[in-house]
Amino acid sequence: MILETRGIGKTFGSVLALRDVSMGVAAGQVVCVLGDNGAGKSTLIKILAGVHQHDAGALLVDGAEVRFSSPRDALDRGIATVYQDLAMIPLMSVWRNFFLGSEPTKGLAFDVAKARRVAREELRAMGIDIRDVDQPVGTLSGGERQSVAIARAVHFGARVLILDEPTSALGVKQAGVVLRYIARARDRGLGVVFITHNPHHAYPVGDRFLLLNRGTSMGEYAKADITPQALTALMAGGAELEELAHELKRQ
């Protein structure tokens, strides 16, 4: 396991946001974290990403217990996070975004020529078809933006990639594009933590599935142990769905 949590928990004031969640991700593995709104997905990834600090349980990197002081700290240990909505800065060019926060330098200067060249090469290596690295990221489609963010994390030596709902705002085709890059990152030996509330996106690419509900774990399943139907049912809270169906039935 590169990244692992053991009985991890977090409270905000009197709100128990996350309680006793254990999970782990190994190299070349995709772990999907599934849950409805308010299930604790965001809290969990923010702990993994170094945005929040856990106040119960343990967080381990390569088997050693750690406590991230900042997102930068997590990044330095090879844990990179791509957020759903704030992955990119729309008015900045692709290459400026690509190297934001980790700019290559030449003496005192930002090595602009190198940034352009490397961004172009890395995107091509991931099979991403960007017309022009000088174009503002705002002119890219949602799927392309996520893909650029993934390529960026891979380039900066991420060992674990945490993806926060990368497909939720996308159409079917665009989501497929992003799922393909997730698979490609996995094939390059990265561990991927893929957060989503869509089991149809999770199932094809995932190796293991962690289900969250109301801040706590409802179990972790290997792909062989669960069907897509069972996953969907568990995620939505199967009993609740049946109840709803009953309630909505024509009298």
Added chain:
Amino acid sequence: MTVAADERVAHVGLARRLLIRPELGAVVGMVVVFAFFAAQSPVFRSPDGIANWLDPAATLGIMAVAVALLMIGGEFDLSAGVLTGTSGLILVTLATRFGFNVWLAMLVGLVVALAVGLANGLVVTRTKLPSFIVTLGTFLMLQGVNLGVTKAITGTVQVSGLRRASGFEGANTILAGTIQVGGTSFRVAILWWVLVTAVATWVLMRSKAGNWIFAVGGNEQAARAVGVPAARTKIALFMTTAFAAWLVGSILALRYTSVQANIGIGQEFIYIIAAVIGGCLLTGGYGSAIGAAIGAVIFGMADKGIVFLGWDADWFTFFLGGMLLLATLANRLVRRYAEEVRH
């Protein structure tokens, strides 16, 4: 596939790259305004005339460039205008009433100005309050201090007599002197303005800090998430603006050898106007230092051009307002174009 993709670059990329330069509108505006005044006034286009309208452009331009960096970083500084007064007042008061050497008095002014910038930056980044409100507070406080302290020390609303202070000649030559170019004397402030613009442009386009400035103005949370020190970047920008205010305040104090306690009030908006004409977005994340410098040139040309044409100077603000509206409209089109999502 790849070949086809590259062909699209050649066509779309070049046109887009030219069109989305933030200073494009300002360059067009500058050419139009120059042609307008130069066609009607021979003095305006003479070397003496150029030296004349480059002078207000220079002192405004130094501030506009610093304010543009701050605006690209997503913040405003309404205290910048009054701070030029504060810096000048400190210089003249210490040098004439307390026997300070001019250089030492300037150093004290610099320390105070940077402290004000630091305070602005710290309050804005710590409290997350809009900088518009925070610096409005600083503006009013400084306005009060400028008047109150000046009155308490001199009994009037101005301090004067800097010419007699020790070290005046040297400081005056470097900051407020003139240089001869082909028989025309240009203010040395123009050189400072060019230097400030060049440094700011380099920082913005060719340094890590420049990338961070665009990022914190474009989307602060996203910038922070990838490890950009957002608070430090913003504080540095407030201090840069304060530094520019000190430079301009010192230049003006050395030039006129006296400072009015109410100087600089209202200038803060002129700086913002010049930056916006130069292509800065009010919402941050986009703009250029050269654009702001060109915005200042347009201001200088209109300011003096109206006088050269013998028009009533009252029409100046009408003109300025028109330029501002046109520039904002042009900027909005550019931004739409840059941000339009390809489906």
